[in-house]
Amino acid sequence: MDKIFIDFDHSNGIITPNIYGHFAEHIGGVFYDGLWVGENSKTDNIHGFRKSLVESFKKIAPPILRWPGGCFAETYDWRDGIGPRAQRPRRVNWWYYEDRRIETNHVGTHEFMDFCEMVGAQPYVAANMTSLTPLQIRNWIEYCNFPAGLTTLSDERAANGAVNPFNVQYWGIGNENWGGGGQMTPEQCAREFIRYTTICRSLGTENLKFIMCGANAHDLNWTKRLMKEWATRHWQEVPTWGISIHYYTCTYSGKDDLNFDESQWYDELFRAAFMNRIIYDHRFIMDEYDPERKLKLVVDEWGNWHKNGTGPSKGYNLFEQQSNMRDAVVSALTLNIFNNACDIVGMANVAQLCNNLHSLFLAGGDSFIETPNYHVFAMYRSHQGAKHIKSSVLTSAIENNKYGELPMLSVSSSIKDQILTITIANLDITASREICISGIGRTVAGNGEITVLSTPDPMTCNTFENPTAVMPKTKPLHFADGNSITVPAASVVSLSISLSE
Ligand code: AHR
Numbered sequence: 486m487d488k489i490f491i492d493f494d495h496s497n498g499i500i501t502p503n504i505y506g507h508f509a510e511h512i513g514g515v516f517y518d519g520l521w522v523g524e525n526s527k528t529d530n531i532h533g534f535r536k537s538l539v540e541s542f543k544k545i546a547p548p549i550l551r552w553p554g555g556c557f558a559e560t561y562d563w564r565d566g567i568g569p570r571a572q573r574p575r576r577v578n579w580w581y582y583e584d585r586r587i588e589t590n591h592v593g594t595h596e597f598m599d600f601c602e603m604v605g606a607q608p609y610v611a612a613n614m615t616s617l618t619p620l621q622i623r624n625w626i627e628y629c630n631f632p633a634g635l636t637t638l639s640d641e642r643a644a645n646g647a648v649n650p651f652n653v654q655y656w657g658i659g660n661e662n663w664g665g666g667g668q669m670t671p672e673q674c675a676r677e678f679i680r681y682t683t684i685c686r687s688l689g690t691e692n693l694k695f696i697m698c699g700a701n702a703h704d705l706n707w708t709k710r711l712m713k714e715w716a717t718r719h720w721q722e723v724p725t726w727g728i729s730i731h732y733y734t735c736t737y738s739g740k741d742d743l744n745f746d747e748s749q750w751y752d753e754l755f756r757a758a759f760m761n762r763i764i765y766d767h768r769f770i771m772d773e774y775d776p777e778r779k780l781k782l783v784v785d786e787w788g789n790w791h792k793n794g795t796g797p798s799k800g801y802n803l804f805e806q807q808s809n810m811r812d813a814v815v816s817a818l819t820l821n822i823f824n825n826a827c828d829i830v831g832m833a834n835v836a837q838l839c840n841n842l843h844s845l846f847l848a849g850g851d852s853f854i855e856t857p858n859y860h861v862f863a864m865y866r867s868h869q870g871a872k873h874i875k876s877s878v879l880t881s882a883i884e885n886n887k888y889g890e891l892p893m894l895s896v897s898s899s900i901k902d903q904i905l906t907i908t909i910a911n912l913d914i915t916a917s918r919e920i921c922i923s924g925i926g927r928t929v930a931g932n933g934e935i936t937v938l939s940t941p942d943p944m945t946c947n948t949f950e951n952p953t954a955v956m957p958k959t960k961p962l963h964f965a966d967g968n969s970i971t972v973p974a975a976s977v978v979s980l981s982i983s984l985s986e
Pocket residue numbers: 510554555556557660661786836837842
């Protein structure tokens with residue numbers, strides 16, 4: 486039997502809701518016919534956004550949404566997306582070379598802010614550091630955040646329909662500047678970041694949180710050189726809130742997400758579990774230049790990246806893929822890693838919200854579904870803002886030369902208002918596991934519920950034809966310390982217990 490110990494005497498702090506962040510880029514079908522259907526569409530919408538999606542998204546309390554890219558950001562001029570929609574320019578955008586689709590700019594700054602307000606998320610804007618000037622970025626911030634009546638730009642915003650400032654706090658300066666964002670060296674990237682943010686300082690920066698472009702995956706050399714250069718700035722002149730990393734599991738592996746064998750299942754989970762190493766190794770490097778840990782680590786793109794074309798659009802929407810229990814287990818494992826590293830990870834954004842990589846939603850025309858990833862976010866919702874509780878696990882593991890050990894259970898736990906949440910992913914694709922759960926420093930006892938996400942065949946997906954093939958099931962639970970539960974093979978489980986003692 487496996488064992489989980491919930492150690493009430495040890496915590497890494499509060500799990501910031503921002504760990505449960507999202508990402509929506511202008512790419513393929515994320516916006517057009519995904520999130521956005523237009524105000525005159527036959528599809529039910531709120532101010533042009535797909536109503537079913539807005540309502541479903543709200544239920545998981547999205548804390549933050551990153552936009553407009555990704556790579557798209559590095560050729561995006563925000564001025565194209567303001568003013569009367571019919572008069573906005575049509576542009577070749579970053580992704581044109583892949584899918585020959587033109588950006589209509591029907592979703593711009595105002596529409597994005599409206600969507601954020603509808604779903605209750607804070608905006609996180611990724612600003613272009615490659616092909617716009619620092620002054621143009623500074624002007625975008627002024628346009629968004631200054632009170633109407635104070636400047637010409639804030640008056641322009643008000644004339645465009647938003648009298649109240651958008652108050653955007655989070656600004657990413659640059660995206661993947663080691664690659665599509667200008668193919669910079671880390672030193673160049675740090676210097677550019679300093680140049681852009683120094684110009685922005687004129688706005689008054691007390692409410693601005695700037696995020697610098699960090700490494701691709703485990704590229705520690707990038708981080709070391711970036712941090713070294715960044716450390717040459719004067720702290721007073723350049724406010725920096727965080728440094729980003731991007732990590733995709735299975736990037737361009739060429740594997741199909743709908744068909745996998747046992748070894749491919751574990752291969753993907755080994756790669757996903759590597760997120761833990763990435764986080765701690767980066768923090769170790771960052772500590773040399775930021776010993777007080779003022780900088781947050783921002784994992785602003787993560788998820789599985791499978792072969793294109795398995796989604797409902799059959800490849801028309803760039804990078805659109807289906808999701809099944811393998812993706813759900815990766816979601817659960819990754820969110821457990823972030824919860825357990827909540828003292829380091831200040832934000833994370835799953836890529837991407839709809840009709841793309843590791844999506845929570847698939848949509849097109851009047852069809853709309855929630856993927857298994859969505860259900861994991863729903864099951865983990867109560868971790869947001871809760872106090873992390875350390876958990877330790879006794880279970881078996883498998884080994885791999887490159888990645889080391891992969892324990893068969895991934896766990897995190899938290900407490901809020903005397904409600905203990907324990908989330909578990911069973912990575913074992915063939916066997917259910919019996920797990921004994923007990924507390925240290927306090928007993929795990931009380932009434933609550935258990936929710937299980939699993940399917941007899943882990944490759945099952947939700948589709949437009951069968952939207953509820955993969956659904957969580959919830960049952961009441963009376964739990965006493967030392968009781969055991971059985972978790973199915975390849976499943977995600979959440980326990981919510983109202984502690985009675
Ligand atoms: O999420 C798709 C793309 O992946 C993003 O545009 C880019 O930042 C990353 O390479």
